[in-house]
Amino acid sequence: xxxxxxxxxxxxxxxxxxxxxxxxxxxxVSKEPLPPGDDPIARAEQALSELSGEFASWMDSECxxxxxxxxxxxxxxxxxxxxxxxxxxxHDLKGHAATLGFPxxxxxxxxxxxLIELTPDVKRIPPVLVDQHVDAVRAIYRExxxxxxxxxxxxxxxxxxEVTDEFLIGENRxxxxxxxxxxxxxxxxx
Amino acid sequence: MVRIEFNRLRFLVIxxxxxxxxxxxxxxxxxxxxxxxxxxxxxxxxxxFTHYVPDIIIVDWAMPIFDGLELTQMIRQxxxxxxPYVSIIMLTGHSEKRRVIAAxxxxxxxxxxxxxxxxxxxxRIVNVVANPRPFIKTATYFGPDRRRLxxxxxxxxxxxKGGTKADVIRQAPLLDKIRTQG
Numbered sequence: 001x002x003x004x005x006x007x008x009x010x011x012x013x014x015x016x017x018x019x020x021x022x023x024x025x026x027x028x029v030s031k032e033p034l035p036p037g038d039d040p041i042a043r044a045e046q047a048l049s050e051l052s053g054e055f056a057s058w059m060d061s062e063c064x065x066x067x068x069x070x071x072x073x074x075x076x077x078x079x080x081x082x083x084x085x086x087x088x089x090x091h092d093l094k095g096h097a098a099t100l101g102f103p104x105x106x107x108x109x110x111x112x113x114x115l116i117e118l119t120p121d122v123k124r125i126p127p128v129l130v131d132q133h134v135d136a137v138r139a140i141y142r143e144x145x146x147x148x149x150x151x152x153x154x155x156x157x158x159x160x161x162e163v164t165d166e167f168l169i170g171e172n173r174x175x176x177x178x179x180x181x182x183x184x185x186x187x188x189x190x
Numbered sequence: 191m192v193r194i195e196f197n198r199l200r201f202l203v204i205x206x207x208x209x210x211x212x213x214x215x216x217x218x219x220x221x222x223x224x225x226x227x228x229x230x231x232x233x234x235x236x237x238x239f240t241h242y243v244p245d246i247i248i249v250d251w252a253m254p255i256f257d258g259l260e261l262t263q264m265i266r267q268x269x270x271x272x273x274p275y276v277s278i279i280m281l282t283g284h285s286e287k288r289r290v291i292a293a294x295x296x297x298x299x300x301x302x303x304x305x306x307x308x309x310x311x312x313x314r315i316v317n318v319v320a321n322p323r324p325f326i327k328t329a330t331y332f333g334p335d336r337r338r339l340x341x342x343x344x345x346x347x348x349x350x351k352g353g354t355k356a357d358v359i360r361q362a363p364l365l366d367k368i369r370t371q372g
Binding site: 015016017018019020021023024025026027028029030032033034040041043044045046047048051058061062088091092094095096097098099100103106113181 | 191192193194195196198199207209210212213216217218219220221222245246252273275277282283284286304305306308309311312318319320322324325326327328329335
């Protein structure tokens with residue numbers, strides 16, 4: 001149960017209360033300025049950079065997870081479990097690719113997320129469209145060392161998005177709010 | 191900028207992705223945190239919240255069993271646990287406006303869209319520590335005040351009732367505004 005000491009002040013109004021809880025985090029606010037040359041953000045970035053030797057193998061496992069989820073969809077069809085696994089794998093890649101040093105992978109993964117999330121009946125998604133997305137994600141990652149990799153990734157992702165939008169517009173023709181979302185700009189940079 | 195002594199804060203990271211937990215732990219240790227606990231889904235996250243009584247929770251949205259949004263709603267139950275006021279930073283790949291609004295309405299303290307950066311995470315933590323907001327309790331909401339600032343140019347209905355001078359947004363009549371602009 002919550003203890004009364006959590007609540008330092010409560011003001012009651014007509015239809016709401018405004019509560020100012022005891023500020024337990026104040027203990028961490030220092031009165032002293034940072035020592036000269038001490039930058040916590042730079043320290044954290046340095047720590048992350050020391051970890052970066054593992055990032056390629058992490059990307060391998062994220063891409064393999066996506067591939068496994070694609071094969072589960074192909075063998076078992078779309079159901080709640082296979083749909084969730086495929087979406088989740090793509091969603092993690094979308095969110096993690098840039099942090100792991102492969103930002104150009106994120107857009108293709110994002111396109112797959114949109115395809116799954118915005119299709120009212122996922123069983124109508126053509127299997128080839130899922131394959132194209134998964135293969136694109138894996139190809140962009142695999143060819144990342146090429147000098148023209150980012151340009152190729154951009155072209156590939158743009159084409160994927162066009163094909164996906166065409167399918168989504170057809171599937172959502174009676175859902176104006178979703179159509180607006182589909183035709184809006186992507187939040188994930190190419 | 192305010193200096194935060196991270197070694198005096200206890201963190202709980204809840205994310206089903208082991209790579210992201212490792213990244214978050216690394217960043218938090220880099221900031222100077224010592225106590226960083228982890229959980230890999232919403233259910234074990236709730237258990238860890240009760241057990242460790244963290245100061246700040248960093249939670250992913252998409253997770254098995256129950257997700258970060260549901261977990262936040264469970265924590266924001268006045269009287270149901272040790273600290274319904276705990277600071278919750280939602281870290282997620284979902285960045286659409288409707289998602290941000292849903293997270294805000296569930297009672298999160300801060301929202302941080304992936305990809306994560308040391309700077310973005312640091313700023314959110316500094317904000318929850320140095321600039322805590324009061325909590326609002328209504329029939330349908332319990333969580334940090336969703337009004338981060340008073341907007342003197344706001345025109346529209348006042349949704350909160352019975353407030354005093356301090357919490358009522360003054361509404362300039364639309365006609366006056368048109369006259370001023372004209």
